[in-house]
Amino acid sequence: MFVSVKPSVKAWRPALSGVVEVLHAHFPSHAYPSHTHDAWTVLIVDEGAVRYDLDHREHGLAQAQVSLLPPHVPHDGRSVQPDGFRKRVLYLETDRLGVDLIGAAVDQPEYADAALRHRIHQLHGVLVDGDDDLEAQSRLTLIEERLRQHLQRKVTGPPDQRDPGAARKLRDLLDANVPAGITLDEASRVVQAHPVHLVRAFSREFGMPPHRYLIGRRIDLARRYLLDGRPPAEVAVLAGFYDQSHLNRHFRKLLGVTPAAFARR
Template sequence: MADRVRAWRPDVPHLREVLHAEFTEHAYPSHTHGDWAVLLIDAGAVAYDLDRHPHTAEPTTVTLLPPHVPHDGRTAREGRAFRKRVLYLDESWLPHDAIGHSVDRPTVVRPGLAEGVRHVHRALGDGDSFEAESELVRVHDGLREHLHGTPPSTAADAPLARRLRDLLDASVAEGVSLEQASLLLGAHPSHLVRSFSRAYGMAPHRYLTSRRVDLARRMILDGHTVADAAVAAGFHDQAHLTRHFRRILGATPGSFHRA
């Protein structure tokens, strides 16, 4: 089986590169990079030394590799390939003192964290930058709690949640990034996501997606094609609309169009 590698730069704040790879024989020599690496193993396992201490990355865990610290990597099961996905995030994404903590504890076993990383990759595959950014905030909070042992604040901030909802309502099709919302509303993206989720029972990206599905549904019933409605409502393409349309409404956009 030949090695396969795909890498690209998404339009998501702090996210510098995404890598999907499958290796059968390649072994990484000791090296460093200037970014945080959030590693997810989909198949096989990877044995690696981080700062000369041995570790293993498994499919059930998330691995956090810090910037500027030497590490290598190779299959942990001789003769078997490993398949991985990596998010490379700039050095400022986590505080500087997190580097030492992550050297001591690079393996993260937290309920829902691996699934959260998968959600980031799925959103990136859909071309949904806002969903990827929102899910990445949740991953960020989970990793900070793992490294520092302090859960993020859950204090309610209903006025801030309403302001974010108004901002999303005013830009359903064109969208707004959490980084932009953070600057406009004067609050950290993590606080925005937590406050909104607490106030409305769903993350901001879920709310925006539901508003976009509602807009596309009305356009389809008015006679627009599914493809045109998808683009006009802010979806990456028709397939992206169809996935969320079916999830929310239990039917395909085509069934509404035929009706």
């Protein structure tokens, strides 16, 4: 008996600057006709495989790859396998990578880069949760850096230079803004360093990215409030988390127990 499976699409506009749309979709049989976007399309496939024509040349995308489709260039899309495909897409504002790199993307739109694909997967997870702006900004910055390296044919990895001064300035900023937080762009302006360099320098100096450091500081603050007898829902707001579930998730991940269980002990 033939069972029809309907397509499933979830799309939203995140608060993350530079990302105009996020799309998660499962297409059992749908084929895209030729069309264009006014944004850079960063595509990964989670199930199946996709074949598409870009500027009259055929390409294929498997699960281990990342595809970067440039703005304003016609492309289509169809499943390689009879049971369709499942994909996740980030649509980036044109100026995030620049129009001068469109030609390079037309020539080489797929990259077998496991680290890049994993970073994109992680960013999608953050955007689904929607509760950690600094982590989303940091991950997007590193993704864009890696994409530029591919487009410029300079995939050499990050430079091995340290900048403890910039790292410590960023740490001081984070320490001064634990509940309120600070965006990567704001920190970049204060420290006078490029966001990519700032994330790299901090990670090398302190062994973790800035967003993870800030989460740890917020957890420390939450512990003190909990031991003062404040309820977890109030503590979440005071410590800088979006809500109690946001606090619970990170608290359990760090300490192995919920905030309520920690307070009882």
